[in-house]
Amino acid sequence: MSENVLTGWGRTTKSFATVRSPGSEADLLREFGSGERFIARGLGRSYGDAAQLSGGVVVDNRQFAGIGAIDADGTVIVGAGVSVDELLAVSIPLGWFIPVTPGTRQVTMGGAIAADVHGKNHHVDGSFASHVLSMRLVTPVGAFTLSPSLEPELFWATMGGMGLTGVVTSLTLQMLPIETNQMLVDTERFGDLASVMEAMVIGDAGYRYSVAWVDCMARGAHRGRAILTRGNHAKHADVEHASLKGPRARSLPIPFVAPRGLLSRWSVKLFDEFWYRSASRHEVGEAQSLATFFHPLDGVSNWNRLYGPRGFVQYQFCVPDGASESVAEVIERLSESRLASFLAVLKRFGPGNPAPLSFPVAGWTLALDLPVGSPALPGVLDELDELVASANGRVYLAKDARLNANWVGTMYPRLDEFLKVKSHVDPKGQLTSDLARRLGLVGT
Amino acid sequence: MENAFGQPQTVVVFGGSSDIARAITKKLCAARAHTVILAGRSQALLDAAALEAQEYGATKTASVLFDAEEPQHAARTVSDAFEKVGDQIDLVIIAVGLLGDQKADEEDADASARMMTVNVTWPVAALAEIRARLVAQGRGRILVMSSAGAIRVRPNAYLYGGAKAGLDRLCLGLAQSLAGTGVKLQLVRPAVVRTKMTVGAAEPPFTTGANEVAENVMRGLASNDPVIWSPPLLRYVFFLLRHLPTPLWLKVANR
Numbered sequence: 155m156s157e158n159v160l161t162g163w164g165r166t167t168k169s170f171a172t173v174r175s176p177g178s179e180a181d182l183l184r185e186f187g188s189g190e191r192f193i194a195r196g197l198g199r200s201y202g203d204a205a206q207l208s209g210g211v212v213v214d215n216r217q218f219a220g221i222g223a224i225d226a227d228g229t230v231i232v233g234a235g236v237s238v239d240e241l242l243a244v245s246i247p248l249g250w251f252i253p254v255t256p257g258t259r260q261v262t263m264g265g266a267i268a269a270d271v272h273g274k275n276h277h278v279d280g281s282f283a284s285h286v287l288s289m290r291l292v293t294p295v296g297a298f299t300l301s302p303s304l305e306p307e308l309f310w311a312t313m314g315g316m317g318l319t320g321v322v323t324s325l326t327l328q329m330l331p332i333e334t335n336q337m338l339v340d341t342e343r344f345g346d347l348a349s350v351m352e353a354m355v356i357g358d359a360g361y362r363y364s365v366a367w368v369d370c371m372a373r374g375a376h377r378g379r380a381i382l383t384r385g386n387h388a389k390h391a392d393v394e395h396a397s398l399k400g401p402r403a404r405s406l407p408i409p410f411v412a413p414r415g416l417l418s419r420w421s422v423k424l425f426d427e428f429w430y431r432s433a434s435r436h437e438v439g440e441a442q443s444l445a446t447f448f449h450p451l452d453g454v455s456n457w458n459r460l461y462g463p464r465g466f467v468q469y470q471f472c473v474p475d476g477a478s479e480s481v482a483e484v485i486e487r488l489s490e491s492r493l494a495s496f497l498a499v500l501k502r503f504g505p506g507n508p509a510p511l512s513f514p515v516a517g518w519t520l521a522l523d524l525p526v527g528s529p530a531l532p533g534v535l536d537e538l539d540e541l542v543a544s545a546n547g548r549v550y551l552a553k554d555a556r557l558n559a560n561w562v563g564t565m566y567p568r569l570d571e572f573l574k575v576k577s578h579v580d581p582k583g584q585l586t587s588d589l590a591r592r593l594g595l596v597g598t
Numbered sequence: 599m600e601n602a603f604g605q606p607q608t609v610v611v612f613g614g615s616s617d618i619a620r621a622i623t624k625k626l627c628a629a630r631a632h633t634v635i636l637a638g639r640s641q642a643l644l645d646a647a648a649l650e651a652q653e654y655g656a657t658k659t660a661s662v663l664f665d666a667e668e669p670q671h672a673a674r675t676v677s678d679a680f681e682k683v684g685d686q687i688d689l690v691i692i693a694v695g696l697l698g699d700q701k702a703d704e705e706d707a708d709a710s711a712r713m714m715t716v717n718v719t720w721p722v723a724a725l726a727e728i729r730a731r732l733v734a735q736g737r738g739r740i741l742v743m744s745s746a747g748a749i750r751v752r753p754n755a756y757l758y759g760g761a762k763a764g765l766d767r768l769c770l771g772l773a774q775s776l777a778g779t780g781v782k783l784q785l786v787r788p789a790v791v792r793t794k795m796t797v798g799a800a801e802p803p804f805t806t807g808a809n810e811v812a813e814n815v816m817r818g819l820a821s822n823d824p825v826i827w828s829p830p831l832l833r834y835v836f837f838l839l840r841h842l843p844t845p846l847w848l849k850v851a852n853r
Binding site: 164 | 599600601602603604605607629630686734735736737778779780781782813816817820821822
């Protein structure tokens with residue numbers, strides 16, 4: 155047992171909690187019996203305050219380790235504390251890839267469920283929930299085995315439920331077969347937002363993975379210029395040296411917190427410019443490693459320190475297809491406000507799933523990293539919330555550190571449904587988090 | 599809960615009817631604050647401040663009466679105010695202060711002692727209770743109104759400047775002692791602020807309105823600077839003033 159001051163990946167709001175590492179479901183049940191308040195935490199990659207609980211108990215899920223044998227049909231039982239990185243190290247050499255991966259390998263399976271994470275293949279494969287066949291969930295009223303057919307309400311409430319229904323200890327995942335550890339990638343450069351969005355609408359169906367990086371700082375005619383990368387897993391015949399060697403665990407650490415203002419409007423603009431120009435105008439069928447394609451930021455182990463002592467926020471929202479002009483409005487608003495915003499990630503979402511708090515809805519999602527410090531930033535983001543909400547869109551809770559609680563009901567209209575399920579397994583309201591309290595998702 | 603920009607949802611303000619406190623409270627309510635507890639000496643003034651907070655978005659307000667000349671009741675006042683929140687407390691502001699009348703007070707033992715009681719002893723007593731409660735909840739932020747005048751005490755305002763100096767230095771130590779608790783203390787060092795305490799007095803350089811102080815406080819909450827200067831340029835001005843040889847300092851100070 156230890157006590158810790160915790161923050162999210164954005165390194166903003168600190169809070170102090172007791173961190174415990176129960177090693178079994180029985181230990182967890184005993185913990186709940188104490189009557190204290192709890193939230194589970196994995197590798198701390200939620201950007202805001204989702205995995206912290208001031209004055210309460212934070213359950214470190216890393217004790218729930220272990221990766222079972224991968225069956226011939228690609229199903230595998232995995233501990234909830236296993237990271238994507240650890241799973242891939244085992245599975246790639248055997249010819250299996252994780253069906254959905256976020257932009258970093260450093261998230262646990264439990265975290266992937268709590269945030270119902272999505273990847274570059276959402277338009278084809280849906281979010282993480284679509285590939286979880288079953289899971290074990292420990293709640294204050296007992297442990298459950300959940301699947302879409304067994305206790306479906308609790309299963310779906312837990313998917314994207316931000317850890318507020320209990321602590322996931324293990325899950326059965328359907329893996330994706332791959333022939334090589336290479337990707338075949340097409341890269342295309344677009345001078346403005348409208349043309350990249352059009353290309354995505356027309357062509358994304360031809361690729362399993364697709365993502366565009368948008369320069370939100372370019373102004374005038376170049377506003378919203380972007381680089382679109384799309385790819386598929388390479389087959390044996392596609393590449394010369396086909397192999398299934400796992401990713402090398404090599405990452406460069408940032409040894410200290412960068413001085414304030416390293417990532418300013420000017421340095422970010424310079425980076426965006428360099429990055430845009432360094433991409434090829436149009437390249438087809440380039441072979442890339444899995445790590446380069448899926449997890450480029452993992453090359454630097456704690457890049458969040460580059461944002462300096464004030465930290466940063468990530469703003470990620472989605473809007474339905476009918477409101478695609480909202481994406482342009484957001485980018486226009488940001489570029490006019492002259493805030494420093496790193497390359498934004500633009501993606502198309504396929505249909506959502508039955509989970510009441512799952513983030514994706516069919517349409518568009520945009521994610522931006524913004525350093526804390528500009529006095530205009532809080533107000534600009536509040537305006538964006540209004541824009542997003544009125545377009546029937548929503549902000550991603552796993553990224554949030556600043557949403558106005560007044561918007562939650564509008565953005566997540568099925569919140570009441572979620573709370574009803576939660577109240578059955580958590581009658582005393584023991585499962586909560588700083589995020590849940592800030593947004594009024596649960597009582598105090 | 600406060601958000602990534604240090605904007606609180608629940609706020610307790612001691613000295614809640616002072617002009618600076620009201621200006622800050624308004625901005626906090628316009629951002630995220632929904633619960634505001636105001637403590638002060640005059641019910642009428644607190645009611646006016648509470649109404650103002652509601653106009654700016656507060657949905658729950660309450661008031662607590664106290665007298666800063668009675669530090670023996672400070673802990674009680676703090677617990678009364680905290681209990682009215684009925685939730686975790688995000689931000690506590692100590693804006694208790696007495697400018698006094700230097701000329702009249704400097705040879706009056708009771709008046710001189712009162713300057714220390716209101717400006718130092720009451721806040722320090724209250725801070726003991728505030729500290730205990732925030733550390734227990736695992737987070738929270740304390741904002742203490744100091745003064746730029748505390749950095750080098752002027753001979754013609756040594757009672758106020760000296761008292762604030764005592765509070766200021768004590769709070770710097772207190773802030774550092776909070777490392778590892780999740781609780782933060784920030785000092786606010788404004789230049790002279792045009793308020794009801796200063797009506798009629800000549801305006802020295804860097805004098806600002808209460809609104810500008812509030813604006814700088816909002817930025818300070820986001821930046822987490824241990825000391826929030828208002829205007830921010832004062833940080834460098836006072837770095838120089840502090841190291842000025844005494845004869846030169848006296849020329850500046852007595853101007």
